[in-house]
Amino acid sequence: MKTFARLFAAIDETMRTNEKVDAMVEYFRSAEPADAAWAVWFLSGGRPKRLIPVRRLATWAMEETQVPEWLFNECYDAVGDLAETMSLLLPDAESTTDVPLHRWIDERLLPLATKSEEAQRASIGRSWRELGGTERFIWNKLITGGFRVGVSQQLVVRALSRATGVDEGVIAHRLSGTWLPRPESFTALLAEETSDADVSRPYPFFLAYPLEDELDALGDASAWQAEWKWDGIRAQVIRRSAQTFIWSRGEELVTERFPEIAAAADFLPDGTVLDGEIMPWKEGKPLAFAQLQRRIGRKSLGGSILTDVPVVLIAYDLLELEGRDLRSAPLAERRRAMLDTIEATRSTVFVPSPVVSLSSWDDARAAYGEARERCAEGLMLKQRDSVYGVGRRKGGWWKWKVQPFTIDAVMIYAQAGHGRRASLHTDYTFAVWADGVLVPFAKAYSGLTDAEIADLDRWIRANTVEKYGPVRHVKPVHVFELGFEGIQPSPRHKSGVAVRFPRILRWRTDKKPEDADTIETLRALMA
């Protein structure tokens, strides 16, 4: 645990990417596989299931520290993180032992699941007396199921690659899917030979950066192709060894949720991997994302939902053909192979992503202008000879999203944030006018600078009208320009509308609350 805590501290304590990677490289070179396997899992965002309700843990911490509940809550307000609050309140460790990370997990953490409450209490109490400082913080994060480190999977992959000499792409592929933190998995991760047995494993998704320059800076338009950027669920459909697996970009196995795609995939030849977007689709046209959400939210797909909200896979790319990794072949070649493969299935569930061919950049501009009409989020620009990369990379692919809808709204509620923004009010609720009353319609978290957040926080504290738990009702004074991607009628919201991806574009200090927009303006955007 000590070495893992040192690794965590080293990553946490620097803003430099290189130093984070260096710290991981050093750790992976020396850690025993059983520990390293857990480290990889945690660093890649794996979280243990929460085994004890947090309120119960907090109660135990209060008992151990003799801190009354009201004072505990004051401390929690100041810290903004329960695991850290407990770590800071508990007395310093009595003894320090150095038990390796995997033994903490295997012998102390996982067994909590089957223990009685009394035995859990004893075990946790003991762990608190044995661990101090960062180790105790990490431990509390683990038992509350909230452990998170500030590194991306891409950096973990880079560090593993540097520590072992195995290619980054190979490591990334081996890590995708359901990777279990066992010592043998770690050893396999670093193995020389590349015949990987796991038939379900997807490839890491290739992601695009937002377009930064003018189109003309991309060079000759005819070297590029444009596709619509759809707002659905990015997924890979895998057919191997007569089995089908559908992975979402969040690396969740979602095969069961999309039976129509799974059924069509039976007709794909073995050793095929398609990359595409799962879209709600009816009569050759996309439905709103909210419809897909209705479907995702369901436990079972009974009733009429399958006919109300059918889905297709808009196929973007072919990553594997006859068991061969195609990712380093040029896009044009992959696209040809993809069309042939889909054609052969004779299925209407696989829809090749329509391509807008470009003879000049004006063609791209014209298509971009039509995006909203086509219910697309914008355009994807892909170089015809681009390879299918790993993670988010600049160069071969760019995304060009349509400008968001905007509206001026008044902030009426504020709530403290979490993590880096704990103890600052960073979650705001915004309202527009409806018959002289402010009706809330959106919450937004991001878009202000740190200085603006600090100013606003001070103002919020001084201008709170009423407090409901963590939520402060503030005077309706400040107007913000909000941007959002889509808007839908919603009976669940007081305002009757639901907006997608709302965010703050600007603090309109030049506007008064009476200058904010009305519900009619908002409704008009739906038309």
Added chain:
Amino acid sequence: MTLLRLAERGLYCEAGDFYIDPWQPVERAVITHGHGDHARWGSHRYLSSREGESVLRTRLGVSTTIRAVDWGEPVDVSGVRISLHPAGHILGSAQIRVEHRGEVWVASGDYKVEPDPTCTPFELLRCHTFITESTFGLPIYRWTPDRAVFDEIRAWWRANRDHGRASVLFGYALGKAQRLLAGLADADLGPVYTHGAVERLNRDYRRGGVRLAETQYASGMPRGHDFSGSLVVAPPSAAGSTWLRRFGSISTGFASGWMRVRGNRRRRALDRGFVLSDHVDWPSLLATVEGTGAERVWVTHGTREPLVRWLTERGIEAKAVASLWKGEEDTDPVEVAGEEVTA
């Protein structure tokens, strides 16, 4: 009428007609210490500890009328007996003991009880009413011995030096900066540079016999000077400023009690936070209140309400008093935002 009360211009003693740390100009001001929220410019006459006189002049101007007294030396003002006693916060920081007809009040200003080589250690005084700060008035604030903190700072400096980087350490220009320089006097890791705001006050400390690391004024170095491997001590307001550009590749650290909470460090986008405070932590705060034997406690600044409630539940008459004192300056605006600006 109580012996001391909060008036428009600050904490006022009617019987002796003087103010303690007034925030507006008055006839007679008794000053606990030289921080900007306690020592305000413009009063006619000031009473200060002898140890703090030099800092006070640097802050208020050389021609200020200051009467300096030794620790414990009584000053009689119309039957009110005033004496100054060490508060252990920064060089010359004092608690003000006020005695009138057998009743004793102590205004502690800012204080800490941990040993600090840059000032005379805190003296525990018995009193009827104790006026305390509570900048860090929550049990999450518990300090580790400063030797361990200085070990961390040295290790950080050494690692930066080995990477050819300068270590920029932020700390409040008066007090914290000198405590850092005293703690690193024998570090022997490389040259130490300072920001002008820090360097000015270093003179007062050295004149007061405090041994600090040898320093050079950073802005006095020629253009293109190589700062790699050095330590730079600067006030927190220098963070993110163009002044830092001259140092080339740097790692940043901040020495403050606020650094005990991870979010405070992360929000500032600093590389390192070192938990080093010149204010009293929760356990020492409670022990001090108990040690004074006070029946009544006024809590003036910081996180006041929890301390007031804690003491009230233990049978001590406690109340929060609104003041313009802020405790650790240059902290997050959030932490001082709770202070009402009322008399």
